[in-house]
Amino acid sequence: MPSLVPPVLPGGALSGREQPTLYADGALTLRPFRPADAPAVALAFTDPAIQRWHTHAMASADEAVAWINQWRVHWAAERAASWAVTDADDALVGRVGLREINLFDGVAEVAYWVLPEARGRGVVVRATEALARWSFEELGLHRLTLRHSTLNQPSCRAAEKAGFALEGVERSALLHTDGWHDMHLHARLTDLA
Template sequence: MPFTISDIVAAGALARRAQPTLPVPGGLVLRPWSSADAPAVYEAFQDPVIQRWHARVADSESEVRGWIEGWRGAWEEERDAYWAVAEGGSDVVVGRVALRGIVLADGQAEVAYWTMPGARGRGVAPRAVVALAEWAFGEVGLHRLELTHATANEASCRVALKTGFAVEGTKRSAVLHEDGWHDMHLHARVAGV
């Protein structure tokens, strides 16, 4: 039985091209991860703030290199897309931004991000999220981007609101962190709105 609605984005829209490097206002770029970035990711995951909001820890740079390989594979499989947020001139990693849980047929994905401790308070996350959202809507043709964060993570809520992700509600007891179950705010942006 055929579907009455065509796929929003055709399969292969990501995999048939190389993951792009995207400019970000203020001298940043979103670029694909390389194995040379393993020390920066390892350092990031030693930060107590990142550890608080992530269920994953990094035990070694070798382990992180495996993550990076997985991130590259996720692009090829069109299920997730991860970028390093880097200083344009020095190429120093200042954060990460990602599209997770990509469903091209439905035109949807979830935005995720973190910043290195030394980059916080400089607008890195909001600028990276806006650049990623503009690319996802304008170049890929996605229709809806969601963003979730623990209700206790006020910094992440500020990023979501600054970048036009409207609050849609609270998912009760939705994510388990090391300190227990957390309610999650659900934010979203829709193409053209």
């Protein structure tokens, strides 16, 4: 059945290009993950806060390498994209990415985490703003969403500081290790970029 509206972005909008390196205020770089990042990624997933809010653990650097390699597959399949957030010394301080990319509708969901030693320095806000700029201005998405547990107040503050307006609560929307969580739904539109 033919669509009455054209796609916001054609197929190939991601897979037809190399994943770019992005720059954020404050000497942060968002670059594709490398296998050499595996020890830092594995260590990140031993952090109780990352495990709590992202509901994953990682057993080894080998498992982290497999995870990193999967991001290349996701980029090529135009399903998701993930960037290592690094400081001025190219040390990993976090991750920011797009999940649930839908090129036809021009939407994606933002996800992130930050290592404990980098928290409280605006890393999430600056990295998310850089990703949003690229998503709207370079890629051409129309809407970005961001979801987090209503219990995760630091994530809520970061989302709002990055320009993602709170739109509502999704009740009992995601299963965490301690049970079902209500989730805040935030969004940012290209017009507000």
